[in-house]
Amino acid sequence: MSEPVPTPLLKRKCPICSKPSVEAVKPFCSKRCADIDLSRWLKGVYAIPGTENDEADPTDQDDPFNAERDL
Numbered sequence: 778m779s780e781p782v783p784t785p786l787l788k789r790k791c792p793i794c795s796k797p798s799v800e801a802v803k804p805f806c807s808k809r810c811a812d813i814d815l816s817r818w819l820k821g822v823y824a825i826p827g828t829e830n831d832e833a834d835p836t837d838q839d840d841p842f843n844a845e846r847d848l
């Protein structure tokens with residue numbers, strides 16, 4: 778009989794460096810990675826201005842007919 782092997786489903790990987798996460802700072806592996814993620818997140822929040830007008834599909838720029846149709 779083979780005993781069921783505990784699946785590592787609950788073991789998350791650190792999103793920063795992919796090491797196994799530590800309970801105290803999950804889902805990160807260390808305080809350092811947590812800080813890195815936090816700083817990235819904060820930068821993302823403050824980097825929002827300017828992205829709203831960036832919705833244009835790059836492929837449209839190669840097709841003048843598509844651009845006119847949008848007008």
Ligand SMILES: [Zn+2]
Pocket residue numbers: 791792793794795796805806807810
């Ligand atoms: Zn990490």
